[in-house]
Amino acid sequence: MSASKFDSQKAPEPVGVYPHARKVGNLLFLSGVGPRKRGSKEIPGVELDKDGNIVSYSIEEQCHAVFNNIKYILEEAGSDWSKLIDVTVFLTNMKADFATYNKIYAEYFTENQPCRTTVEVLSLPTPIAIELKCIATID
Template identity: 75%
Template sequence: MATEDKELLNSSKAPEPVGLYPHARRVGNLLFLSGVGPRERGMKKIPGVELDENGNILSYDIEAQCHSVFRNVRYILEDSGSSWDKLVDVTVFLTNMKDDFKTYNRIYAEYFKDNQPCRTTVEINCLPTPIGIELKCIATID
């Protein structure tokens, strides 16, 4: 594949990556997003998360995190030249499926009522930062 067919993309609105990776990578007419969480750009505080002095989670609000992570995905899509309606696949990672799935699923349905990409939701033990949800997305791009 020619080099011009691969392009690394970063959003000026989404939170800074926590490692050496781009927000998104375009390959042909597909846009692959790196894992996106609910953090806010330039902020230490995570929406809906209360931490103790050692950085351990005291409490979190999955609803606030869902709204924030969906907003961050939208930022990356739009800054990359794609859009919400061009999402074709979403993998959702939850750290507490038992307590959070019902709320997450309700909010997900609000955001995706007009566009219904394929979806996989899995529970994982933890994420690299103290968050309860992360999305991995694939979209088309013109």
């Protein structure tokens, strides 16, 4: 079974050597996607000190940004939000951020409700508080 890769022109560039997504059969597997803005290191809602450490952040702004980045990848690869079937969410502060993230997640998934796993991690590769890994169908 062949696999083809997709790289979005709207989502932030990967921080390593991997594609935004790969299509295998009728499934689209997305690499981990964060809230960064394409073409910069800017992270919505994040304030860093001169050494790059997080001073403050808004999980709300990061949630909206990461969901938009997921939409960009899905649409450019030929899928869409309604075809998501599995979402793994990584949070760096479950205690502080889960309730807000869960509320915003529910706003985006009113009709399509994919399987979901949410885990807390110590850190992510960039100074972000949330990252998503998704699987969707594609025609």
